[in-house]
Amino acid sequence: MKFLDLAKVYIRSGGGGGGCVSFRREKFIEYGGPDGGDGGKGGSVWAEAVQGLNTLIDFRYQQHFFAKNGQPGKGQQRTGKDGDDIVLRVPVGTEILDEDEETVIADLTEVGQRVQLARGGNGGFGNLHFKSATNQAPRRANPGQEGVERTLWLRLKLIADVGLLGLPNAGKSTFLAATSNARPKIADYPFTTLHPNLGVVGVDNVEFVVADIPGLIAGAHEGRGIGDRFLGHVERCAVLLHLVDGTSDTVVEDYHTIIHELEAYGGHLADKTRVTVLNKVDALDAEQREEAAQALREASGGPVMLMSGVAREGVTEVLRALRSQIDADRLLHKPVEEAQPWQP
16 A cells, blocks of 8 residues: 555535425315425535544545535425535544645544535525415525535644654664564665654553654755655654664764754754664674764763664663653553463
């Protein structure tokens, strides 16, 4: 399944059915009168956040969503049938934007959350509605109200607890593969990861979700490399895990490159809680480790953890540090299995 986080859709709600002009004409009925029914209401277009989706790929193959029109009214005081609604099922974390791609109409962040995107038109009144003491035989009826037609953008921002940051080949995908069942592509060349990956990580009977996004380079906010368009997927994270390649000759410069891109992206991303980790320390001796870690501490102004995703060195300590920064209500607690008495 391909990953798609931006899609354009065209929607139209159903128009209301027209009212009916009809008179009662039955044998042996001395007095007739108007009996035209009202038109049915047109169908509306809704968006609903559902569980089990993490991409907008379905909207690549279908972009047009038109609700049904309401049926016109009929004689014998019969009201027309309402048009059926249409529901766009989107992943949790989807933003619905207007055609200008800036105005946010809705932000669906919870399962089951619904929003009406286009309201169906009301049905027109039949001539029965206009009967009165002074107008006992009205010959007028209202047409149905027209539907609403809109062009919208769907933008997905993944819901995760931890977001991975770093330059290409900093070891983000290796860390995700070592700590979860996710199997991202891993290779020794830059930009191995071309789209975000999600993995469920567990430590001390607690699970949380980690998002791995493509690596950033200097000038990403200007469109260099893959750009910063995937940074939206870590906006909702509780904590950011910043991995720095310990084998690089420019550890401090690599750190400042990512921080600069976060600040250039804007919003509150640069202010989020970060855990800084010196990665790939299995390729360094004790002296090189301490030298690189000390330089990174001075650059970041905070603690620096040491880790090797390949050798699994320091991984558990990093996971516990991440867990301590995540809100308790966002953690998923594994059920503790009770010991069963032995039976022959």
